[in-house]
Amino acid sequence: MSWRKWNFVLHRDLGYLCIGLTLLYGISGLAVNHTSHAFNPSYTIETQKGQVSPLPSGKVPDMSYVNQCLAELSITAQFKNVAMLNPETIRIFVEGNTIDVIVATGETIKEKIERRPLLFGINYLHLNKGKGTWTWVADIYALAICLLALTGLFMIRSKGRRRALFLTTIGFLCPLLYLLLKPS
Amino acid sequence: MKKNSLFLLVLFFLSVTTCFATMQLGAPLTLQEVTKVSEINKHPDQYLGKQVLIEGLIINVCAARGCWMDIASDVPFEKIKIKVVDGEIVFPLEAKGQTARVEGIVEAVHLTEDQARSMARHHAEKSGEKVDLSTIKGPTTYYRIRGLGAEIN
Numbered sequence: 001m002s003w004r005k006w007n008f009v010l011h012r013d014l015g016y017l018c019i020g021l022t023l024l025y026g027i028s029g030l031a032v033n034h035t036s037h038a039f040n041p042s043y044t045i046e047t048q049k050g051q052v053s054p055l056p057s058g059k060v061p062d063m064s065y066v067n068q069c070l071a072e073l074s075i076t077a078q079f080k081n082v083a084m085l086n087p088e089t090i091r092i093f094v095e096g097n098t099i100d101v102i103v104a105t106g107e108t109i110k111e112k113i114e115r116r117p118l119l120f121g122i123n124y125l126h127l128n129k130g131k132g133t134w135t136w137v138a139d140i141y142a143l144a145i146c147l148l149a150l151t152g153l154f155m156i157r158s159k160g161r162r163r164a165l166f167l168t169t170i171g172f173l174c175p176l177l178y179l180l181l182k183p184s
Numbered sequence: 185m186k187k188n189s190l191f192l193l194v195l196f197f198l199s200v201t202t203c204f205a206t207m208q209l210g211a212p213l214t215l216q217e218v219t220k221v222s223e224i225n226k227h228p229d230q231y232l233g234k235q236v237l238i239e240g241l242i243i244n245v246c247a248a249r250g251c252w253m254d255i256a257s258d259v260p261f262e263k264i265k266i267k268v269v270d271g272e273i274v275f276p277l278e279a280k281g282q283t284a285r286v287e288g289i290v291e292a293v294h295l296t297e298d299q300a301r302s303m304a305r306h307h308a309e310k311s312g313e314k315v316d317l318s319t320i321k322g323p324t325t326y327y328r329i330r331g332l333g334a335e336i337n
Contacts, residue, residue, distance in 0.1 A: 037248050043277050045247055080281035083243050086261050091243060093281020113277050129274045 028126035
């Protein structure tokens with residue numbers, strides 16, 4: 001078999017192997033590219049204001065007050081912990097929710113956290129949060145797409161050479177021009 | 185091809201599910217003796233640059249990247265920030281309300297007046313707390329721990 005045929009087989013099979021992971025990294029890439037304090041790509045975070053009975057003046061917040069707050073807010077999720085953030089605010093942690101209670105006024109801010117379906121998993125892999133085995137898989141994938149690009153380069157036929165070179169050059173120029181022109 | 189696809193699929197789900205069972209993040213903990221957060225806050229200069237092990241309740245986690253978390257002190261209303269290199273360790277948002285043992289190096293962060301105001305403004309926007317920016321006068325320094333490893337229970 002000629003080298004061109006080997007190159008074609010390698011490019012084709014690597015292409016098949018990389019489809020799944022390329023989609024995974026691509027979709028996750030879109031999501032994590034837009035990470036900000038207003039958008040977490042892996043979790044949905046909802047905040048909601050509410051009201052409970054204020055703590056009578058002179059009283060120190062205790063577990064009965066915490067339970068009363070949870071009952072008034074109709075929160076049945078499993079209780080995790082409670083912390084006194086400052087003399088005015090307690091933070092109650094329950095499974096999936098964090099509730100800040102301003103004890104003097106009874107005002108509450110509930111923060112509900114939920115994993116985004118699908119995105120949580122693929123971001124976990126893309127950002128390599130698990131390390132270990134996945135580092136190997138990701139490294140092999142990175143090498144595979146480099147090979148995919150190189151074998152693709154050698155698939156250029158004389159007929160469409162000009163177009164191929166033009167598009168390949170654009171591909172290289174995009175990041176280079178950005179780096180050269182970006183404000184320091 | 186089918187075998188390869190199946191292998192990758194199994195690996196995908198194994199990685200996602202098994203990794204959540206362990207809450208060991210970053211480098212394994214090496215220190216045995218726990219330093220109280222209140223001690224570090226009280227005498228930060230004594231601990232500056234030193235590696236310490238602390239433990240406490242996680243009261244806040246970075247909502248964008250999981251790149252920091254606040255650990256409550258053993259003294260009421262006090263806390264200390266654990267900052268990690270983005271991506272090196274990612275603190276899960278669900279960790280809020282759990283206890284953590286964290287090992288890291290105490291460091292000082294020096295802020296100009298503008299930086300301190302900007303940070304306070306950002307914190308106020310995020311937390312909904314009222315902050316009086318006029319109280320920030322001149323450069324400030326705060327102390328935090330550069331996290332190397334953590335165990336979340």
